[in-house]
Amino acid sequence: MEKLNGKKIVVAGASGGIGNQLVKLLVQSGAEVFITGRNENKLMALAEKLSIPSSHVVAVDLGSASQMEGLASAVLTNLGTPDILINAAGIGIIKPLEQLSIDDFNQSLQSNLVGTFLFVKSFLPAMKEVKKGLIINIPGVLGKVPMAGAAAYSASKYGIVGMMQSIREELKRTEIRITNLFLGGVDSPFWDNIDLKVQKEKMIREEEAARSIWFLCQQPASGVVSEMVLQPFNHQAI
Numbered sequence: 001m002e003k004l005n006g007k008k009i010v011v012a013g014a015s016g017g018i019g020n021q022l023v024k025l026l027v028q029s030g031a032e033v034f035i036t037g038r039n040e041n042k043l044m045a046l047a048e049k050l051s052i053p054s055s056h057v058v059a060v061d062l063g064s065a066s067q068m069e070g071l072a073s074a075v076l077t078n079l080g081t082p083d084i085l086i087n088a089a090g091i092g093i094i095k096p097l098e099q100l101s102i103d104d105f106n107q108s109l110q111s112n113l114v115g116t117f118l119f120v121k122s123f124l125p126a127m128k129e130v131k132k133g134l135i136i137n138i139p140g141v142l143g144k145v146p147m148a149g150a151a152a153y154s155a156s157k158y159g160i161v162g163m164m165q166s167i168r169e170e171l172k173r174t175e176i177r178i179t180n181l182f183l184g185g186v187d188s189p190f191w192d193n194i195d196l197k198v199q200k201e202k203m204i205r206e207e208e209a210a211r212s213i214w215f216l217c218q219q220p221a222s223g224v225v226s227e228m229v230l231q232p233f234n235h236q237a238i
Helices: 017-028 042-051 065-078 102-130 149-169 206-218
Strands: 009-013 032-035 056-058 082-089 132-137 175-183 228-231
Touching: 009 017, 009 102, 017 032, 017 042, 017 102, 017 175, 017 206, 032 042, 032 065, 042 056, 056 065, 065 102, 082 102, 102 149, 102 175, 132 149, 149 175, 206 228
Parallel strands: 009 032, 009 082, 032 056, 082 132, 132 175, 175 228
Antiparallel strands: none
């Protein structure tokens, strides 16, 4: 397995529960981490706690092309070409179709799918110059097996899978690897505003989800984990 000491890693969604836990693991492993997300206060608090320099912190909306240009400029100037890109950002709108508005649908696509597109596009040219790197996205299990009420969410996540499969074909002459992590139910704030009864005590803990991403960052140089599925052992809606 590759060691993370000295690796340059960009984490999007670092202000979220899983991202927060992940950044801690990466810093503890000796990685140089650049963090981004929507909540600047949470980002700065995390940076202060882990002694991440302020030059390695930028709050952005991944779905904004102009903000992503600013992020890319800050990363390439202050961190350099990333060894690893991790996208743990996104939103979840779970509603029956008759309650799902066009704004809900567009917001899901913009934040999850377009945000992923802009994130990868912003850094891929620099990674292609050195012909190596690792890109980790988290489509979640609803990007593989949909459920009722997840029409918008699954559309955005299935889109990520198809997009990254296509990009993978463009990178065959490089050593840039792509991994998709299909996480099942995680006990996180994702569920706070969703009208669905679930057994949160049986879900994956945020720190366990983060550790799975941390593990994927250490893939052997001679191979790639194209995808990994991690689901709760036994939980269901009630």
